[in-house]
Amino acid sequence: MAMTDAHPTGIWSWLTTVDHKRIAIMYFVVGFAFLLVAGFEGQLIRLQLAAPGRDFLDPDLYNQLFTMHGTTMVFFAGMPLVVAFFNFVVPLQIGARDVAFPRLNAFSFWVFLFGGLFLYASIPLRAMPDGGWFAYMPLTNPEYSPGPGIDFYVLSLLISGVGSIAGGLNFLVTILNMRAPGMTFMRMPLFTWMALIVSALILLAFPPFTVGLIFMLFDRSFGTHFFDAAAGADPVLWQHLFWVFGHPEVYILILPAFGIVSDVIPTYSRKILFGYPVVVFSGVLIAFLGFGVWVHHMFSVGLGPVVNAVFGGATMLIAIPTGIKIFNWIATMWGGRLRFRTAMLYAAGLVATFTIGGLSGVMHSSPPADLQQTDTYFVVAHFHYVLIGGTVFGLFCGFYYWFPKATGRMLHEGLGKAHFWLTFLALNVTFFPMHFSGLLGMPRRTYTYAEGLGLDVFNLISTIGAFIFTLSFVPLVWNLWRTWRRGEAAGHNPWDASTLEWTTASPPPHYNFAEIPTVDRRDPLWHPYIEPESRRAGDEPGGAVPRRQPDEPPEPVIMPNPSYWPLVLAVGMLLMTIGALGSLGLTLFGLFVTAVGLFAWAFEPPFGEEAH
Amino acid sequence: MRRRAIAALVLFLGVLVSQGCGGEYPQSTLHPSSDSATLIDQLFDQIFWWAVGVFVVVTGILIYVFVRFRERPGDGRPKQVHGHLLLEVGWTLAPALILVAIAIPTIRAIFIIDRSTPDPEALVIEVIGKQWWWEFRYPELGIVTANEAHVPLGRTVDLRLRSADVMHSFWVPRLAGKRDLVPGIENQLWFRPDSVGVYHGQCAEFCGTAHALMGMRLIVDEPADFERWARANAEPASTPADAEARAGQGVFMANACVSCHAVRGTPAEGQFGPDLTHFGSRLTIASGVLDNTPGNLARWLDSTQHVKPGNPMPEVELSDAQIRQLVAYLGSLR
Amino acid sequence: MEGPTSTGIPNRKLAMWTFIGSECMLFGTLIATYMIYRGRNLVPPYPHDLLNIPFITVTTFVLLMSSLMMVLALAAVQRNDLRATKLWLGLTALFGLIFLGGQYYEFSHFVHEGLPLSRNLFSSTFFVLTGTHGAHVAGGVIWLSTLLVRTVNGKLDARHAETVEIAGLYWHFVDVVWIILFTLIYLLV
The missing domain is CATH 2.60.40.420 (Cupredoxins -  blue copper proteins)
Structure with a gap:
């Protein structure tokens, strides 16, 4: 699959690439593979729970599977798929030729990949972690979790966390610094805005988690006492460190989906986003409030009425900016000319299902109500509505929207729609009954449940829904296969969209833009249709952005050199990580490789290649 | 065909509702x-x-919008709206x-x-x-x-x-x-x-x-x-009356049981596992896993790791007769 | 090499500021943990048994002085005074090394006095917090040394002042963190 013209191909060119579009594709492919694996784990879980008292899975295997399912979905499917879109879309939307630090970008990908592979190396070694993705202490200390299982969890998240922080840094600098002339903040597309906010969230939320993981690593490996109640410590500290990261992490996963939908709905409504500044600032507000609500995961810990009241109230506040976004999307569609292409179906589906997830979220923002709901299937229903109905729908929305841009080919609409309706059905059939099973008393993370609790029918329906999920991938794979064989050409702007990425060829040349565009308004490609808002200066008709980039750059373009040092550095870190399982020699060797990679990287000239 | 589908749907929803409202929970x-x-x-x-x-309000508006503003052939570009402060x-x-x-x-x-x-x-x-x-x-x-x-x-x-x-x-x-x-x-x-x-x-x-x-x-x-329950449960265990239960007491005291379980009034003073002084009066075995019947108790003693995988109670080698005796003894602890 | 940026701040410098922001969360979490656990230690020895405030005051002063050397190094490279650049960069790294030596002495003294890492809650929080800082200082010393080597080899001059400035940002940040640690761990013991 030639993604860029006149650009080297072959394995080596992918291993050394620093092109954000290729890195995006690698993130997407690997993230999607992890999504399938984690989905399969979820399917096994549902098979076990189809009826009470089944012994399809033994309890330890079940505990390992739900741990792997959650950890994989959040860190190795959700995050990389989000970052795949950052990589592909953001430079194109801001009119840049690449990200600020292309080699750092490649490094982020490699450590993410190695982190995921390292986690899954626990399967052949029969040492899967089994403490849940939240890994509460003291269950995860060596006394109660001997063996290396939890170490795989800790180390894989530490190494992939390095990649996440590097990625957040890269995209923050890219969006702040690499915008095309005239692309002011309030002219940026919403997806880029959300990428900016999420990058900041990653930078601020990951360090506390990293520290928590280091404490856990030290408690496990060196006998420290960070979570040891007998030594005077408080094991609840782990919960604070985990959730002070874990809640912003939820917004790291959902805000990009909001951004995608905020770009897609205007395109298929043929109408600019209603209340642009309000949608932007509600995103900022959600991110800001997201740091002040983590205790709502801990209402049952017993932190006292004042703490619970404050965090319950702060949690309720989040409903306001979220509601604002939903209302503005509806207002965008109001009076529009809605075209229900597959991407638009996913956007519309997100608005509907996220509303359900949001409303069940309001139900457990109330601490007393949450005392009955937390750690039950009611919460499982809630966050799957949010993460599938929100994040996954948003990512599929973006996938159908930008696929023609990335590959130059159109996907088949009928198969796309079949895919949407199957996922929509699967989501509701699987997770709606979980509201009932939760309220009727089914706790989470239980490998079986008793007969006579009235949970049987709901669980059976959920399991049927999980099969529909599995089935839903058939039209998607078929569609990809069909498009690979004979997809029709996409052209520059198949959806008649309004943002910069649609001015360049599909797929874009590796330098993205033959000429860096100058932007003088929002939605630059629609300027003839948009009545200027009288108070906004410089919005007179007749903008400067050409609707099509020239085919050849008028002058030579200097692009970053490919480099294998990011890969070497990542390999060094992987060796250190493997060594941390018990081999000091390997750790030191990894440190040496890391140091070599770092120095070689620092002294390698980053630029130089000239494109025709 | 269509009517039958609707009937099936109604039936299905009926089952759901009856599940949600009636029955024992x-x-x-x-x-x-x-x-x-x-x-x-x-x-x-x-x-x-x-x-x-x-x-209902949001979904209602949403469905209205989906239907009302669907693009129809010949539609031109809609009027572009930047926003509305009051809204x-x-x-x-x-x-x-x-x-x-x-x-x-x-x-x-x-x-x-x-x-x-x-x-x-x-x-x-x-x-x-x-x-x-x-x-x-x-x-x-x-x-x-x-x-x-x-x-x-x-x-x-x-x-x-x-x-x-x-x-x-x-x-x-x-x-x-x-x-x-x-x-x-x-x-x-x-x-x-x-x-x-x-x-x-x-x-x-x-x-x-x-x-x-x-x-x-x-x-x-x-x-x-x-009051009655509390008085009875504050007492130490009674000495078993029938021979089989007494034999069971012997088995209990001679095996690993005593290192984890306490039966007040006997030499068994283990603290690691549940206190069994009045085990016979309980409704369930193994923290709610099985109803407390002689058959279930025998199963539990015979294959504890199968009934409740991972639990800390070891599977002690016991003959069928010993299990029968233990069941009699534990059942007598009322 | 790279064109003008949207904010006017060079990419690498903006990245360093951003990184420092992220590091604030890292050290913030470590410091918060130390403060939450202060006074909760149940197993001797306790902080006041061991902490040698006069000694650490001296190494703190050395580290502070290294920040001054860093400022002088940047000023020197900006006016392309490479001899002075070498001197001040070398002194910055040397003072960092002296600080690290002091920390090494302190750690080994504590271990000798019966406070290995796994001893109690105090040892856990103290070693991990100050050790993380020490690792940052060590990274800074290595970075400064590479700048020094490049200057000696004639590969670093006023055109690379920005590189020195970014290293300086990092170095000053690490110093500031130490001032906070010194205050919270030693002065408030």
């Missing part, structure tokens, strides 16, 4: 049987109906007002539920969570028991929750919301039951291999029945 949050659980249920009801209202203010304030309506009863309920009970007459029970069973101690009554606690109707119960190992969470949904058992910390939970019955509960915080099978029963008795 011993572990349901929607069937409260105490002041605390009722308070939470009423609060949940309020929030639930607000949410339903919002959902923005409106849909900021409306949810805010609904949230205030939710927050007021919420905060009221927090300051009732999250405080220790004001009732000085409350019955104090110490609850100690262990992998994977519950120990209940009644300090005023000198009772130590496991996995099943009796409480009197109409008296506030004041639980003091501790953990012996990892995090657990005490949850008997029909009587109260969850409260975690945290190593190094004593938590409190109180409620006043309002009807007699057997209430199911189980651990709600993931605690390892047998987390799913860490169940319990809270039995609300008439006060007189509770």
Whole structure:
């Protein structure tokens, strides 16, 4: 699959690439593979729970599977798929030729990949972690979790966390610094805005988690006492460190989906986003409030009425900016000319299902109500509505929207729609009954449940829904296969969209833009249709952005050199990580490789290649 | 064809509704049987109906928009709208007002539920969570028991929750919301039951291999029945009368049982496992996993790791006769 | 090499500021943990048994002085005074090394006095917090040394002042963190 013209191909060119579009594709492919694996784990879980008292899975295997399912979905499917879109879309939307630090970008990908592979190396070694993705202490200390299982969890998240922080840094600098002339903040597309906010969230939320993981690593490996109640410590500290990261992490996963939908709905409504500044600032507000609500995961810990009241109230506040976004999307569609292409179906589906997830979220923002709901299937229903109905729908929305841009080919609409309706059905059939099973008393993370609790029918329906999920991938794979064989050409702007990425060829040349565009308004490609808002200066008709980039750059373009040092550095870190399982020699060797990679990287000239 | 599909759908929904409303739900949050659980249920009801209202309005508008503004052949570009200040203010304030309506009863309920009970007459029970069973101690009554606690109707119960190992969470949904058992910390939970019955509960915080099978029963008795139970349970174990049970006592004392289990009034003083002094009077075996019948007990003694995988009780080599004798002995501990 | 940026701040410098922001969360979490656990230690020895405030005051002063050297190094490279650049860069790194030597002495003294890492809650929080800082100082010393080597080899001059400035940002940040640690761990013992 030639993604860029006149650009080297072959394995080596992918291993050394620093092109954000290729890195995006690698993130997407690997993230999607992890999504399938984690989905399969979820399917096994549902098979076990189809009826009470089944012994399809033994309890330890079940505990390992739900741990792997959650950890994989959040860190190795959700995050990389989000970052795949950052990589592909953001430079194109801001009119840049690449990200600020292309080699750092490649490094982020490699450590993410190695982190995921390292986690899954626990399967052949029969040492899967089994403490849940939240890994509460003291269950995860060596006394109660001997063996290396939890170490795989800790180390894989530490190494992939390095990649996440590097990625957040890269995209923050890219969006702040690499915008095309005239692309002011309030002219940026919403997806880029959300990428900016999420990058900041990653930078601020990951360090506390990293520290928590280091404490856990030290408690496990060196006998420290960070979570040891007998030594005077408080094991609840782990919960604070985990959730002070874990809640912003939820917004790291959902805000990009909001951004995608905020770009897609205007395109298929043929109408600019209603209340642009309000949608932007509600995103900022959600991110800001997201740091002040983590205790709502801990209402049952017993932190006292004042703490619970404050965090319950702060949690309720989040409903306001979220509601604002939903209302503005509806207002965008109001009076529009809605075209229900597959991407638009996913956007519309997100608005509907996220509303359900949001409303069940309001139900457990109330601490007393949450005392009955937390750690039950009611919460499982809630966050799957949010993460599938929100994040996954948003990512599929973006996938159908930008696929023609990335590959130059159109996907088949009928198969796309079949895919949407199957996922929509699967989501509701699987997770709606979980509201009932939760309220009727089914706790989470239980490998079986008793007969006579009235949970049987709901669980059976959920399991049927999980099969529909599995089935839903058939039209998607078929569609990809069909498009690979004979997809029709996409052209520059198949959806008649309004943002910069649609001015360049599909797929874009590796330098993205033959000429860096100058932007003088929002939605630059629609300027003839948009009545200027009288108070906004410089919005007179007749903008400067050409609707099509020239085919050849008028002058030579200097692009970053490919480099294998990011890969070497990542390999060094992987060796250190493997060594941390018990081999000091390997750790030191990894440190040496890391140091070599770092120095070689620092002294390698980053630029130089000239494109025709 | 179409009518049959609708009929099938209605039938299906009927089954769902009957599942949701009728039937027995011993572990349901929607069937409260105490002041605390009722308070939470009423609060949940309020929030639930607000949410339903919002959902109906938003979905209604959404469907209207999808239908009304679908592109039709010959449509040109729509009029472009930048925004509308009053609308923005409106849909900021409306949810805010609904949230205030939710927050007021919420905060009221927090300051009732999250405080220790004001009732000085409350019955104090110490609850100690262990992998994977519950120990209940009644300090005023000198009772130590496991996995099943009796409480009197109409008296506030004041639980003091501790953990012996990892995090657990005490949850008997029909009587109260969850409260975690945290190593190094004593938590409190109180409620006043309002009807007699057997209430199911189980651990709600993931605690390892047998987390799913860490169940319990809270039995609300008439006060007189509770008095009787309490008096009997404060006594040491009675000496078994029939020969088989006596033989069973011999087996118990001669095997590893004694190193973990206590039977008060006998040399068995193990502390690691549940106190068995009045085991025969309990409803279930292995923290709610099996009903306490001689057949189930024999199965448990024979293959404990199959009944409750991962539990710390080893599978002691016992002959069938020994198991029969042990069943007789344990059953006699009433 | 790279064109003008949207904010006017060079990419690498903006990245360093961003990184420092992220590091604030890292050290913030470590410091918060130390403060939450202060006074909760159940097993001797306790902080006041061991902490040698006069000694650490001296190494703190050395580290502070290294920040001054860093400022002088940047000023020197900006006016392309490479001899002075070498001197001040070398002194900055040397003072960092002296600080690290002091920390090494302190750690080994503590271990000798019966406070290995796994001893108690104090040892856990103290070693991990100050050790993380020490690792940052060590990284800074290595970075400064590479700048020094490049200057000696004639590969670093006024055109690379920005590189020195970014290293300086990092170095000053690490110093500031130490001032906070010194205050919270030693002065408030």
